[in-house]
Each structure stands twice: as structure tokens, then as C-alpha cells.
Amino acid sequence: MNWWRKDLLGLEQLSREEINLILDTAIPMKDIVQRDIKKVPTLRGRTVVNLFYEPSTRTRTSFELAGKYMGANTVNISTGSSSVVKGESLKDTAKILEVMGADVVVIRHSMAGAAQILAETVSASVINAGDGIHEHPTQALLDMFTIREEKGNISGLTVTIVGDILHSRVVRSNIWGLTKLGARVRVVGPPTLIPCGIENLGVEVYYSLEEALVGSDVVMALRIQKERQKKGLFPSLREYARLYGITRERLALAKPDCLLLHPGPVNRGVELSSEVADGAQSMINRQVTNGVAVRMALLFLLTGGAKGEAIDTGR
């Protein structure tokens, strides 16, 4: 199949075939990342702008490297230096990038729908690198790539996502993606961090971590933010870790070959004990490598790479 979309705003709209196309395209990209000389000319002359309204190190670096490995010109704009502080609207900023000749704009924004506003404003391709608590499709794609790489297939797996489901864009994208690929998805966390009606998205809701872990093929822990405690959504990080922290003993309740994922950065001793974060089942570092490959695949597809051409891996 060919890629036809201008933008990648979320996984809700994508078909199973489209998701598989992205994941398949990422396989040769990973080869490039693992080479000594990480550079192909595929996107030579193209410009990728990373427009980050929220602080981010790992996602921004991942996109920047993905662009550079593919030979594109990459520019980073972050809030501190941008005209947002001067009161310019998102639409006006978008139009500026457009007339400067951006081919792809990668946007990270604290508000849901921001990527869509951008996509409707510019003719450049837009990649959503996280909009509020709505979607973070590239994170879910790299999670799925990692699971598929390790397990061979996603269909039929039980994936349990632990933690702050309410405020997680990673969860929403993963739910859409994983369920489309045939996984069973469980979410588990304190009821105050489970959003209203999430079960209507085709997932099972648990409040007991132990019950949720039994039979799991994959466990994905989410980062918990300290501000949520201040808003009164749970009493303390201590109690959170006691109920929902993943330890060696708890991980043992899942299947023996269960994978452990975390989008990072990890609060050690809260979401994960150091022992499991660094343990054999942990995919955390692999996820980061795969993130670059998946983002290269997307840049390739969105700039017209899949219109029947073979992927030029420079070999």
C-alpha cells in the first residue's frame, strides 16, 4: 500500500494497514541508525522544523537525529526562544514556517488539538509529537515497533498500561494502535487517574495492579507527574509506589517473557524499581533507538517516499 496522508496527527484515524506500513518502513531505517556512518541522502534539500511548545529532550532529539540521518535540514524552535512569548498565535507562527519553506513541521504542544490546527493552516506535513493529553502517535508507534520486534506479532498479546491514564497522550495513542493491531489492552491505576468512558475505547479497566499483571505479555509503565499529587488526585508518591510501582515481585505475576516498557524519563523507585528498570525484561533503551527509526520512517513516508519508490538506504 502507499502512504497518502499529508500529516500524522494521531493513531485514531489510521488503519491497521497504515500502521503496519509505518512499522515495516522503520525496519530498514533501524539498520541505518545502527551503522557507523548514519547518513543517507533521502531527504537532502528538505527542511524539517521541530516546533516545541513544551520542554522535551528525548522526543526533540529523536526527531532531530531522524531528520539529520536522512539528510534533511533540521531546525529546532522551542518556547523560550519562540515568538509565543511575544504573543504570536499558533496559526500566525504556522504561516511563518510555511513561507520560510518548511516541508515537515513536528509539533509538541501542551494543548489538545494544536497539531490539527497547525495541519489545517499549513500545506507542509505535520507530525504530532504530543498535543496535550490527546495523542502522541510516534511514541505509540515506537512502542509497537519494539513489541513487534521482540514478540514477532502484536495480535493476541495482552498489554497492560499502568499509571496516570487520565493525563497520558501515550496511552490514548497506544490504545488506538494496539487495539487496531489486535492486542488486548488493560489499563490500571487509581480511579482518580482513569478517564471517564475509557472502557468505550475497547480496553479493560483495572484498579489492582496485581490482577492486571496476571497473564500480561507486555507491561507499560507511565511517568507520574508530581503536579498531579498537588492537584489532589492521589495522596502521595509513596502511596502511589506502594500500590502501582512495578517491582521484581510484581513483574513476576506477568508471563515469564513479559516485556517492560516505559516512555521515559523514569522516576526510579516510583513507577519502576531500579532493579526492573535495568533488568533483562526492560526495553527502555531499545525504545529510544527504535524511536529514531520510526521517526525516520515517518519523515520518509510524509515527504512522499512511499509513492512506489524503494527505500534508498544508501547501500
Place this chain on the structure above:
Amino acid sequence: MKLLIRGGRIVDPAQDMDRVGDVLVDHGKIAAVGDVIEPAGDMQVIDAKGMVVTPGLIDMHVHLREPGQEHKETIETGTRAAAAGGFTAVCAMPNTEPVMDNYSVVHYVREKGRQAGYARVYPVGAITKGLQGKELTELADLISAGVVAVSDDGRPVSNAAVMRRALEYAKPFKLPIVSHAEDRDLSGDGVMHEGTVSTKLGLNGIPAAAENVAVARDILLAEATGGKLHLAHISTARAVELVRQAKQRGVPVTAEATPHHFTLTHEAVVGYDTSTKVNPPLRSQEDVEAVIAGLKDGTIDAIATDHAPHAEEEKDVEYDLAPFGLIGLETALPLVVTKLIEPGILSWKQAVSLMSTNPARILNLPGGTLKVGSPADITVINPELRQVVSRDKLVSKAKNTPFAGWSLQGWTEYTIVGGSIVYRRQRKED
């Protein structure tokens, strides 16, 4: 100058009237209604054949934004929009800058409305000084300046003791306390109804409980004090039920609902169109059905628009950043005709009660009927005319409507205030 409206279907619930006939206006008052009146030389004649002739529609709940936010709307543009929508009177909410919490500002709004010369403007004063929810305003003074009710709309009175005192203090004046019933702690930083749609869109939710808790509180306070409570824009199934039960117990409570709450659900927010961002938020299908049932069985007394104009640049932003509110004056009537009368949910008489008779009764206004001697505030409606709502054609200064592109029927043909034609639909031959 006399005005004769000939051959229309006259719907006036106050006289239990629904018949074809004539209406004669003389010196700004209704001089005769009902039987055929022969035109004389000193009469201007409106041929109302095929039209529905009703007492002028009254919108109990609008934001005219003046003074202070004239870039959104002015008293002139807002009342012109009202006239175009068939409204002969509007109640202007007090969240202006400065707030309508004293004689001067209320007087200013009323006078500006009079000078504009379109729909009548009835100011609604603030319950508390500066809408701060702490100290009561000088009610007697506000009444002498012309307020017909008081409300801290948009800034609900969170302190129950203050609400209790307001309901008590207003009793001798028989002045309704209009409550925007919302528990702000529960709504938090929500921007839309809390439910599956908010979860999908990643927008913070406003739970139905934020409204229900406040509606229950205010009903209990009205029951305890005997004060006159009017609940603005109720939007949840539970709120409708609470009002229904309260009325059965004899609590002095009335309620209104907006056209957007009986025509749109939270599904309309998909796509992040900020003209769907409104408070209370667009609710679930179940809530919409309950509001419609409440309108039908009389639990809800009035349809009011909560017309809330905003400038384009204010709305053309991220959903979280956009201000709450949508405009409703020019779409309310066709939405009622298309969505409630045409499908047979409401009779014309019921609709006119909700949009004229009851608002006049609740607020003790002079209009709301075509009885002889009443002010000649009349709306002439073309029930068959079908048009597509177009942002370009709106009279209001603001364009923040979620109904653009909707094909609706039942539009205003003439709006008459005090015997003068303040709006007349432009025809192709004009």
C-alpha cells in the same frame, strides 16, 4: 400611525389564542386582535398570510458586552441581531466592564439600548459587587435603575451563605435571582463535557455533577428561603429532574435552556471547533433528550440563547485557550421551528410560551402577549422559509456560531417594537 397585520396565524398563549386573524396597532399599543379588521387610509398594512404572528420574543439571557468589550459586540449590534432574530426584548447580563453592579452602569446600558432603538434592553444586575461572590449589591438602587433580575452569570456564587442571603434579601422586591449553577471546584480546568468524547479528544472534562450539585444547592436554598430562583441554561438530565421534583414540591423555581443544549451534543466538539466551547458545555445525547422532554412537559419555562459574542481572533486559537460562549440570537427561532416544532415535539403555542409568555411572566415584563392595551411588541415569522445559516449574513458583530452551514426553516419576517418595525426581512425584489 396605525399598523395592521393582516391574515396571519396569531399565536398568543396568554389569551389561549391560536387562530387566523388580524392585529391592529395604534400609538405603540395593541388596539385590536383577532377578528378581521378592514384597512383604512391611515394604516400601514403588513400582509401576514401564511405567517405566524406572535407576541415579541424575549431572550432572558444575552451578553451585549457593552460597556467594556465593544470589540466583541455593542448594545447596538447586539440588539440589531436580536431584532433580526425576532426578539423584541433582551435581558443583558451584568458581566460587563465595569460590572453592572451599580446604578450608573445599569442606567447606561438601559439608555444605550433605548437609543439604539432595536430590541428593548432589560438589564440584569449583579448579585454581588464586582461579581466577587461576597457582598450583595444595592438591590433597591439597581431596581430603580431598571434591572429586572440579578445574576452573577459566568461567575457563579460559590458561597452558599451569600446565595442564601441574596434569595432572602430579594424577596420583598419579588426579584428573581438568576443562577448560573456551577460548582467551579468540580468543573476545574475543564473545557467540555466530561465523557468518552473528552477522553478521546484529550480535553479536560466538566462533569455533569458540577451543574447538578449547584442546581440542587440552589433549589434547596430557594426552598428554605422562599426566594425566587431562576436557573439559567440548565443542560443535564439530572438538573432537569431536580427542577421537575422541586416544582412538584412547590419550590419557587423556574428554569431556562438554550437552543444549543437541545440541538448539539459533545460529539460536536470533535475537530476542536472552538465555537462549540460553551459553558455549560454541550452534553450527552441523554442530556439533550432530557432537556427536550423538560421543554415539552413545562419543567423548563423558557428558551434563552446565552448569546455570548467573541471576536474572531479570540476564538481562532487552541481549544483550551478560547473563551467560552457562542452566539444565538439569530439562530434561536429557526432552531426551535426546525428542531422542535416541525418534528411535532412542541406546538406553536408551547414554543411561544417558552420564548415570550413565560420570560415576561418570570421577569414581570410588560410584553409577552398581544392582549389589547399591551405594548405592540410583535414578531412575524415565516414558518416555511428555509435558509442556510451563513456567518457572512449574521448581523451580530461576532460570528462564533456552531450552526454555520445548517439548513433551517422558520425565520423572522418582521420584528415590531412599540409599534415600530425594527426589522424587516430583505426580499430579492427590494
